[in-house]
Amino acid sequence: MSKIISIASQKGGVGKTTTAINLAAAIARNDFKVLLIDLDKKANAAVGLGFTREDVKKSSANLFFEDNIESCRYITKNKNLDIIPGSIKLNEVEKTIMCNGESIFMLHNKLENTAYDYIIIDCPPSLSLLVDVALYASDSVLIPTECEFFSYDDLIAMIQKINEIQTIKKKSKKTLVVEGILLTKFDNRNVFSYKIAEKVREMFPEKSFKTVINRSSHLQEAQYYGKDVISFAYNSRGSREYRKLALELLGLDKEKK
Numbered sequence: 001m002s003k004i005i006s007i008a009s010q011k012g013g014v015g016k017t018t019t020a021i022n023l024a025a026a027i028a029r030n031d032f033k034v035l036l037i038d039l040d041k042k043a044n045a046a047v048g049l050g051f052t053r054e055d056v057k058k059s060s061a062n063l064f065f066e067d068n069i070e071s072c073r074y075i076t077k078n079k080n081l082d083i084i085p086g087s088i089k090l091n092e093v094e095k096t097i098m099c100n101g102e103s104i105f106m107l108h109n110k111l112e113n114t115a116y117d118y119i120i121i122d123c124p125p126s127l128s129l130l131v132d133v134a135l136y137a138s139d140s141v142l143i144p145t146e147c148e149f150f151s152y153d154d155l156i157a158m159i160q161k162i163n164e165i166q167t168i169k170k171k172s173k174k175t176l177v178v179e180g181i182l183l184t185k186f187d188n189r190n191v192f193s194y195k196i197a198e199k200v201r202e203m204f205p206e207k208s209f210k211t212v213i214n215r216s217s218h219l220q221e222a223q224y225y226g227k228d229v230i231s232f233a234y235n236s237r238g239s240r241e242y243r244k245l246a247l248e249l250l251g252l253d254k255e256k257k
């Protein structure tokens with residue numbers, strides 16, 4: 001059975017997609033079979049892994065209807081990493097699921113009994129129905145939080161959303177846990193970054209990842225070249241930090257070679 005992790009935050013630009021791509025790649029390097037599902041109509045995750053929007057014939061939108069994982073997934077250049085890209089068609093999905101009371105189960109049902117060890121879901125920046133569906137399908141949620149005040153402030157609304165979905169899942173004896181809060185875009189020259197980091201750790205002492213993702217131009221550059229940062233610049237800071245995050249999440253001391 002796969003472990004399903006949503007990367008979610010209603011705040012835009014906090015590093016959800018960057019984390020989804022690089023964490024998925026880092027987990028895959030540890031010999032786990034990983035599927036990355038993009039639930040954002042911007043389709044940044046596939047583009048960041050070298051696909052063009054024209055390459056994408058089927059997307060995560062199809063998963064909500066007649067298609068299954070096998071017919072929507074694409075093989076990436078990374079061994080062990082497949083992707084189901086996002087597309088603008090997710091707009092239609094959202095309209096459809098609004099009219100269908102059963103829709104919260106739709107993704108969950110499609111992700112049961114797959115051959116993947118990990119499924120990472122990149123969520124759109126909202127608390128929309130698509131995010132409800134992703135959280136319902138997930139075992140846990142990783143919340144990237146940029147080291148600035150509004151991002152910290154938005155954490156409360158995200159936690160409330162998680163509580164809401166936990167309550168629905170409990171009725172079917174299923175759980176949703178917070179995998180962890182990940183501090184992103186940390187700027188070690190900015191005193192305020194340290195203050196926000198301290199606040200988050202005070203608020204969620206058990207749930208804050210020890211690994212912090214610093215600002216790094218390699219992360220942006222890798223996306224420009226359509227690669228995860230580990231393949232792009234193995235020894236860069238961004239690569240080291242996402243590999244460390246994967247080890248922390250997997251509970252491993254060192255990487256499998």
Ligand SMILES: Nc1ncnc2c1ncn2[C@@H]1O[C@H](COP(=O)(O)OP(=O)(O)OP(=O)(O)O)[C@@H](O)[C@H]1O
Pocket residue numbers: 011012013014015016017018019040044123124125184185186213214215216217219220223
């Ligand atoms: N640690 C980092 N250092 C430098 N730039 C970063 C870092 N993390 C993300 N970025 C850049 O910040 C921008 C937003 O990142 P990303 O797309 O991952 O955020 P997001 O939360 O997925 O955004 P959205 O909410 O719009 O989907 C991108 O240009 C990305 O390259």
Ligand SMILES: [Mg+2]
Pocket residue numbers: 016017018040044122123124
């Ligand atoms: Mg994104």
